[in-house]
Amino acid sequence: MTVTQKIQKKLSDSPAARWTALAIVSFTMMCTYFITDVMASLEVMLTTPVAEGGLGWTSSEYGFFSGAYGYINVFLLMLFFGGLILDRCGIRFTGTMSCSFMLLGVALKWYALSHDFGTATFMGYHLQVVCAALGFAIFGMGAEITGITVSKIIIKWFTGHEVALAMGLQVAMARVGTAAALACSLPMAQAMQSVSFPVLFGGACLCIGLLAYLVYCVMDRKLDASVAASDGQSDDRFQLKDLKAIFTSRGFWLITILCLMFYAGVFPFLKFATKLMIAKYHVDPDMAGLIPAMLPFGTILLTPVFGTLYDRIGKGATLMLIGSVMLTIVHVLFALPLLNVWWFAVIVMVILGVAFSLVPSAMWPSVPKIIPMKQLGSAYAIIFYIQNIGLSMVPLLIGWVIEHYSTHQTAEGVTYDYTLPMCIFAVFGFLAILVALALKREDRLKDYGLEKRNME
Numbered sequence: 001m002t003v004t005q006k007i008q009k010k011l012s013d014s015p016a017a018r019w020t021a022l023a024i025v026s027f028t029m030m031c032t033y034f035i036t037d038v039m040a041s042l043e044v045m046l047t048t049p050v051a052e053g054g055l056g057w058t059s060s061e062y063g064f065f066s067g068a069y070g071y072i073n074v075f076l077l078m079l080f081f082g083g084l085i086l087d088r089c090g091i092r093f094t095g096t097m098s099c100s101f102m103l104l105g106v107a108l109k110w111y112a113l114s115h116d117f118g119t120a121t122f123m124g125y126h127l128q129v130v131c132a133a134l135g136f137a138i139f140g141m142g143a144e145i146t147g148i149t150v151s152k153i154i155i156k157w158f159t160g161h162e163v164a165l166a167m168g169l170q171v172a173m174a175r176v177g178t179a180a181a182l183a184c185s186l187p188m189a190q191a192m193q194s195v196s197f198p199v200l201f202g203g204a205c206l207c208i209g210l211l212a213y214l215v216y217c218v219m220d221r222k223l224d225a226s227v228a229a230s231d232g233q234s235d236d237r238f239q240l241k242d243l244k245a246i247f248t249s250r251g252f253w254l255i256t257i258l259c260l261m262f263y264a265g266v267f268p269f270l271k272f273a274t275k276l277m278i279a280k281y282h283v284d285p286d287m288a289g290l291i292p293a294m295l296p297f298g299t300i301l302l303t304p305v306f307g308t309l310y311d312r313i314g315k316g317a318t319l320m321l322i323g324s325v326m327l328t329i330v331h332v333l334f335a336l337p338l339l340n341v342w343w344f345a346v347i348v349m350v351i352l353g354v355a356f357s358l359v360p361s362a363m364w365p366s367v368p369k370i371i372p373m374k375q376l377g378s379a380y381a382i383i384f385y386i387q388n389i390g391l392s393m394v395p396l397l398i399g400w401v402i403e404h405y406s407t408h409q410t411a412e413g414v415t416y417d418y419t420l421p422m423c424i425f426a427v428f429g430f431l432a433i434l435v436a437l438a439l440k441r442e443d444r445l446k447d448y449g450l451e452k453r454n455m456e
Contacts, residue, residue, distance in 0.1 A: 017219065018157040022166050024216040025150045026173035028099070031209035032143050033177030035106055035202040036069065041186040041274050041289035045195050055113075055195060059407070061129045063399020066271045068133035069140035070388030079388060082145035083381020084240075087374065091153055092217040094377075098145035099210040105139025106203040108132075113196035144388060148380035153220075155368050155376055163454050164316075164365040168307025171360050175296030175303070182270070182293035186286070242375045246382060251370045251448050254439040255363060256383045258320060258432055262359050264390035265327050265428035266352070270295065271395050272402070272421065276334070279416035281345040291345055298353025299360075306361035314453040316362040317443050321436040323358030326351055328429030335422035362450075369449045390428075398424065 039046070043062055048054025057065070073079035086094040112131035120127040150170060158166040185198040246252055273292035277283040283291060310316050330352040334345075371379040398421050406417045443450040 015161075017223070018161065018166075021157050021216055021219055022154065022170065024212050024219075025095075025153050026170045028146070028209040028213045028216075029150055029170060029174045030177040031202070031205040032102065032146055033174040034181045035102070035139060035177075035199070035206060036143060037178045037181040037270065038185045038198045038202050039065070040271050040292070041182050042189055042195055042198070043272070043275050044278070044285055044288075045186070045189060055128065057126070057129060059399045059403040060396075061125050061399075063271075063395045063397075063402075064125060065129055065133045065136060066268070066395035066399070067392040068136040070144075070392035071133070071137040072141040073144050073385060073388040074392050077385070078141050079144050079148075079385040080378075080381050082141075083148055083378040083385075086145070086149055086152060086377030086381065091149055091156070092220055095146060095149040095153075095213050096210075096217065098142040098149060099206075099213055101142030102139050102146065103142075103203065103206055103210065105135045105137070105142060106199065106206060107135070108138060109135030110196050110199045110203060111135070113199060114194070140388070140391075144384045145381075148377060148384055151364060151367075151380050152377050153216075155373065159368065159373070161455065162308070162311050163368075164307035164310040164361060165304055166307075167364050168304040168357075168361045171303045171364075172300040175299045177296075178270075179293045179296035179300070182274075182289050182296070186274075186289050190286075242372075243378060246371060246375055246379050249370055251439065251442050251446055252367070252379060254435055254442055255367060255370070256386050258324070258359075258435040258439060259363060259383050260386050260390050261428050261432035261435060262324060262327060262363075263387050264394045265331060265425045265432065266356055267391055268394040268398060269331075269425050272398055272418075275416070276418050276422075277342070277345060280334075280340055280418055281342050282340065283342050283345070291342070291349055294346065294349045295353045295356060298350060299357045302354060302357035303361045306357050307365070310362050310365060311454045314451050316366045317436070317440040317450040319358045319362035320366075321433065321440060323355040323362075324429060324432035324436045326355035326358070328426055328433060330355065331422050331426035331429055335419050335426060337419070365454060366448075366450050394428075 044054075046055050046057045046062055047059060048056070050056040082094065082098065085097075109132050112128055112135055115128075117126065117128040117131070122130045125133075151167070154166050154170060155163065181198070181202070188198045188201065189195050270292055274288045277288040277291050278285055281291075306319060310319065330348055333348045333351075338344075367379055367383070368376060401421050401424065402416065402418075405420050408415050408417065439450070442448075
């Protein structure tokens with residue numbers, strides 16, 4: 001009997017334990033996502049000239065900062081090594097380590113935003129931007145390793161049970177953090193007259209999240225001790241040679257590329273969505289963050305629903321395909337020069353919310369159907385690593401495109417045309433459709449079970 005089967009056997013008699021564990025780690029992820037997106041609604045304040053009360057960043061500098069989330073993960077391979085550490089050293093050590101990195105990154109980011117660096121520059125960017133980006137990069141390293149750790153925790157506690165629902169609920173809690181950041185960070189910064197205050201607030205929440213994770217570690221230790229006492233030690237231990245099962249799996253790489261394309265069309269878009277609402281749909285700046293905030297609020301309700309559907313009925317590959325089609329339609333609608341009014345933007349954002357619920361609810365629970373449990377940390381790490389390439393490079397690309405092709409000086413002042421950036425996002429959606437079709441075909445050939453239900 002494998003470790004996974006032993007844990008399943010233990011948890012079948014203790015649903016309260018697995019749901020409690022889920023609640024704890026989901027709260028930690030909610031705090032993580034608040035920090036991740038806390039600056040998205042503050043772009044207007046960041047790019048406002050210093051003489052008018054802002055920080056005077058350019059669109060390129062904001063794009064550089066936004067993409068910094070994945071710099072360490074992508075260029076120093078830390079997310080990949082984090083997966084190896086997770087599979088080798090375990091959930092408790094890795095999660096505590098990654099949460100500590102997040103706190104360090106938040107502290108540096110807050111310091112950068114709350115101090116005046118004058119006109120000093122580094123590598124062509126203001127020193128304040130570079131320092132804030134370094135903090136965001138350290139935080140991003142910790143956040144992504146925490147993400148793969150939580151994913152493995154859910155698989156550990158819910159395999160054979162409501163695994164997609166559990167992942168959906170965890171995603172929903174994370175989206176609560178995103179929604180709170182998008183909706184509250186700008187009013188919070190304006191009320192306190194400080195662009196750094198929302199970051200400080202998020203750091204305080206993250207401290208509570210770390211304490212919650214330490215509580216989970218106690219539960220996890222008791223579970224492992226119980227399994228070892230009743231069934232003896234297992235030889236189901238990760239070794240480096242086990243990576244071959246990941247690198248040679250065509251289905252795994254299709255899910256990885258689908259993740260890259262889909263998330264490249266969502267998270268980088270959210271970084272620029274508030275300003276899009278102001279420039280194209282004439283939404284009041286004080287209210288502009290509320291429309292992008294609808295996206296995570298919608299996923300809070302829908303992701304668990306679609307997760308339950310996958311658990312009980314199946315059709316995981318089909319759900320990923322439908323979500324990719326909807327993502328493409330959304331960005332095409334945002335690109336078209338029609339109905340530039342706030343209510344149309346709301347409708348399109350609702351559609352994007354449905355797409356953003358469909359794909360994650362099916363994609364993340366599908367990985368364990370392709371990759372065994374003992375290699376799962378490394379598998380998620382590779383997926384997150386590839387995803388971080390998009391999260392790092394796409395904001396740089398979009399920021400550069402906006403500055404050079406979408407910004408126009410007129411007699412009335414500076415105007416923005418977001419047609420080209422939205423067309424770029426639509427291309428990512430179209431590529432996601434092609435990959436989803438290939439994944440459905442691969443599932444038919446290899447019988448991964450992506451179209452089968454999860455509950456046994």
